[in-house]
Structure formats: structure tokens, C-alpha cells
Amino acid sequence: MPHAARPTVTLHDVAAAAGVSVSTASRVLGGSTRKVAPEYEARVLAAAAALRYTVDAAARAMRRASDSIALIADDLTTPSMAMVVAAMERQARTAGAFVTVSSTMAASERQLETVRLLRALRPRALVLTSSRFMANAFDGRLLKELDSYEREGGRVVIVGETDMSFDSIGFDDFAAGRLAGAFVAETGHRRVTIFGGVRELRNMALRTAGFVAGLRAGGLAERDIRTVYCEVGRQGGFDAARRLAEDGMGGAEAVLAVNDMVAIGAMSAFRAAGVAVPDDVSVTGIDDIPLAGDVTPRLTTVALPLAQAGVEAIRFALEKPGTRERLTLEGRLIVRESTRTRD
Amino acid sequence: MPHAARPTVTLHDVAAAAGVSVSTASRVLGGSTRKVAPEYEARVLAAAAALRYTVDAAARAMRRASDSIALIADDLTTPSMAMVVAAMERQARTAGAFVTVSSTMAASERQLETVRLLRALRPRALVLTSSRFMANAFDGRLLKELDSYEREGGRVVIVGETDMSFDSIGFDDFAAGRLAGAFVAETGHRRVTIFGGVRELRNMALRTAGFVAGLRAGGLAERDIRTVYCEVGRQGGFDAARRLAEDGMGGAEAVLAVNDMVAIGAMSAFRAAGVAVPDDVSVTGIDDIPLAGDVTPRLTTVALPLAQAGVEAIRFALEKPGTRERLTLEGRLIVRESTRTRD
């Protein structure tokens, strides 16, 4: 008895109580294709219920392919991440699969460590959800780890921007940025500041490039567009906006934030500094997290289909390997009260 | 070969490559207490690295006590829940334990089903995070399931209000409500409406009772306090506030909402109806989710130590069984701009 504290009831106990062999009990409880006599079946089911038997997933996993999916997320407290994860959880459950969730708090070496850790669960698929998956950041080692996992028959799905050759689901970040940029240009804003987040993050860089493309298409000149970089998150937006306000806004009539949390932080700082949104400055975000409709003024943003991404990710994860897919989801503009028309 | 698609590299392969026995390889890789010769150790480690060996958690779990903790949460997208869960995840990781997360979306029968499902993982502990755990709601079956799990040596920890006899971590909901009620009474509000959430939820009922107690202590009469019930969440607060505004506010100078999301929804509806916060009506919440500081006006609320609750829950979960603990955490008042003094 290796761990005496664990007198779990096993298939043996159920079989004994039902007066049948372990094989028969297994066939009844394990959903085998083989038929067993109705009477035996009833006895086994009754015994299992009486003893509150639950199958040992570890032992089962040694014989059957496991039906669990490991999910590695950057940061569960990020609202956009939470929506994706919640959708995955729902979808996986309806498909009868387990999901084990881990968060890496954006540390790159933690990602590697977490992948190694979760590989031990021999999951059917590994779903990575992050904005950090650029090839150079991979440093080779994470890539090798994922490759070897796939060679062992697992499936890797990446949610977010990536240039790796795994199944992936991404958002068209450039188009989303362009949507916001074009709208702001069309509504008469002549000078614009972009809160570009962290330059090294590929999706942030794409959104920023999209902003510029949209603004230029709407007639703004290069010199009317300023870009500042900030931590991605409420605090980063807050700090960037505070600095901007302290510098007298530099003529900015609009702030294009790289996502909703940055935009919301920025609005908070503007309010504290006595800068009125949208009368003094328009603010836009990207994502359309639920919160975007709750702040005052409600945030104009580009809605990304976050829940759909979660659903599709699980679909990919459960598909038979062999196919290699890449899905790109488009955002759509949601105009609310944090922006207004100029002139 | 049960699943041919899984040519995983096993301890046997490593041992063979290193020219040692499986036992020795296991001792090196499994962190045994037994010593092995430095040379053998080096050979095993080299072989493992070269073959990209990862231990099979399922097989290991059959011999060792598992170090995973199963977490069953109501709804991961709720901000307060997300904070608790994130804290648990962090804490568990520093303690070297896995956390697997599942959400039940508040359906009572799903809770039972989820518990049964996760028991299959033979986790060291089961942490239930929910506001729905009232004894009558348990219906006997969930209680029996948890009891039998505990009898098998597992540990059950409940985060939230409960009258069940498991380890539990709760917030002093009554005191939190009283804090808000007393503050509103002290700042000169004469007529108050309570947004009481769902009457059947124990923690909501306690907060509401606390509101009343605090208001009465501050000198308000029974007839100056109105209580309406609403769905718990942003939408519920929004609807309740819209109805209140349509009815001409019924003289209410303050709205005490049962949590921050309800309060934020209410503020949103008030704004849409042209009711000014805090000039026409003060609004308070409970929880102090990060969002509370981002809305306009920033929300006066009672801060609950959500992250601490997560940390303590994991501490309980990892403790040796035998002790039975109940921890109650106190909130503290955070005054912001959604309230003002009357007269």
C-alpha cells in the first residue's frame, strides 16, 4: 500500500460486490463495445452507484488515449483571455473532454516549464493562448518541445498571432487596427496619438501598423501621427495618458489604444487630469471586452470574436491530426460614446 | 500496443540508452531519496535529455500520491472569481501543485457532475468556489459525494458562504454590508434603495441584512429603506436601476448594490436615464474588483480580500487532513467618488 491514506474503491471492489469478474465490470462501466447480459449490467451499475465508484483517470489513461486537453494561458485575469478560456471550457465539456488550465503569467521560461509539466499528463492536445508567441522569443527550446510532443501524436493549437507551423487561430490584428484608424480619420480627427503597447509583441505591433494604415488612408500625414509605447494593461494606459496630459496633449485629438484595457486606463487618467472624453480627446480600443460597455463614456472599439476563437480552438484540438489549419478571425467596429466627430 | 499513434519514449528507453536498469533511471529522474553513483546519474540525465523524455503522469500517479488540486468555480468570467482563481493558481504553483480548473456556470446539477468527473483525477483536494452552496441547494447528493471523497482521504475546501462542515474560507458578508450601510447613513442619506441580488443566495442575503443593520444603526427608519431584488451581475443592476429611474427614483438618495458588478450596471443605467451619480444618487458596491476604480465615477465599495482567500484556500487544500478550519475574512471600506455627502 503505497499511500495508506487512499483507500479508494476500485473496479475490483465493484466487481466483487456485483459478483462478476473485473472484466465484466470494466466492460459495463468503461463503455466497451462488447455486450454483457442485461442482468449483469444492472448488477454492476447498482454496485458502482452504491459504492460511489469513480474511475481512476490515471489508470485508465494508461490503457486508453486520454481525452484531456491542456490549456496554457498567459494570464487568466485578463478579461479577453478569460472570455476565450471560458468558451473553451464550455466547448470542451460539451465534447466530453477535460480541460486543465494553467497560466504562465507571461514569463517565457515559464511557458517552457509549463509545457513540459503538462506533457506529463499525456493530453490529447496542447492549446497555447498567448500574445507572446513570436518565433525568436521561442529560443528554439519551446519549439523543439512542442515539435517532439506533436511527433508523439499530440496536437498543438495556438490561439493568437504566431508564425509557427502549428494549427492556429488568430485575429486579423492589422485589419482591426485599420478599422479603428480609418474610423478616427473619417470622423475628422487631425492629430492622433497611438498607445502602441509593447513593441516586441507581434499582435500589438500589427495593430499599431493597422492604425497607421487606416489613418494614412483617411488622409493623415505621417507627422500627425505619434506613437508611444506602454505596458499592456490598464496601468500602462493610465501612465501613458497621464504623461500625455502633463505634456499638454501635444495637440492630440484622438488616442488609439492597442486594446480595451489600455484604453480604459487612459480614460481614467484623462478624467483625473481634467481632460474630457470625448470632447477634448476621442479614445478607441480593440477587443470589446464586456467592460467596454460599462465604463463612462462607453468605449468605441473593434470587437474581436473572442468566444468564437475559444470554440474553434477546441474543435481543432479534438480533430484527428494530419490536417494543418490556420484560421483568421475578423473584428468589427463598434461605435460608442468615447469618440465624436470633429468640426 | 493499445494506441499505436503514441510512440512515447519511456523510462525503459532511457535506461537502455544509458545502459542502466529501469530502477536506477527512475531513481535519478524521479527524485528518489536513494543515492546513485554520479557517473550513472550523469548518463541517465544525458540520455533523458537526448530522447526528450517526459515522465508519464498517469503512470506515476498510480504509485505516488497525486499533487493536483481540482478547482470548481461558478463562472470564471466573473471578475471577483477570476481574482480568486488567479491567486490560487499562483499559490499552488509555488507549492509545486497542479491546479485544474472547471466552471459549472452556476448550474447545481453541473456541480455534482463536475465533482464526479474531477474525482477521476484523484486530486489531493477539491476546492469549490461558489456563492450557491446553501445546504438545501445541496439536495443531499452533492453533500454525499463530497463526504465520500473525504472519506477516501481527499480534502474539501469551500470558498464562500456555507454551513457545511468542510474546511471553508468565507467573507464576513454581513459586516461588509454593515460597513457600507453605516457609511451611507453617516454621510446624510435619508432614503435608500438596496439592490439585493438574488434572495436565495446566502451571501447576498447576508450582505443585504448588513446593509439594513448599518443603515438602522445610522438612524434610518425601516420605511426609508427599500429593497429590490435583481439578477446578480451587470445586467441585473442595469435593469433594476432603469426601473427605479422610470419610477422617478422613489425618493432614493443612495443605492446600495450587493456587489460591484450590480453597482456598475446600475451606474450605467442611471447615466442613460439622465440621473447623475453621485449628485442625484450615491451608489456603492461590495468586492472592490479592479474595474471599480476604472468606471466613472469611481466606485465607493467594500474591498474584500479576494486574493488572500485564494491563497488561504490552497493552504488549506495542501494541509494534512484531520484539522477542520473555518476562516472568515473581513472587508474594508474604500471611499471613492460614486458617493457624496448630503446636506
Added chain:
DNA sequence: AAACCTGCGGAATACGTTTTCCTGGAATGC
């Protein structure tokens, strides 16, 4: 009527790991 399927229960085995037990050799004590 004899040989042959068919269907189903049960014994046995495999899964990959940890751990107990055994064994042989080195080190130590007289």
C-alpha cells in the same frame, strides 16, 4: 448427428512508473 460458429464471462496480460526486496561487492571491525 457431428462438426462448426457465435456469444459472452473470466483469467491473464500489458500499460509505465515507483518501491520493496534481494544480492553481490566493498568497506569496516575484530
Added chain:
DNA sequence: GCATTCCAGGAAAACGTATTCCGCAGGTTT
């Protein structure tokens, strides 16, 4: 110099389940 203790490596058992194989009935075919 011989007996005893210690040490570390290897063989084997055990964990709980799914599955393969075997055997035994009962029915079908020629």
C-alpha cells in the same frame, strides 16, 4: 585474515484499468 555491516544496482511486484485470448455453453449447418 575473516566475519559483519553497508551500499548501491537490478529484478520483480504493485498500482487500477482495458483488452486479448481462452473456454464453455448453446445454437446452426450439412
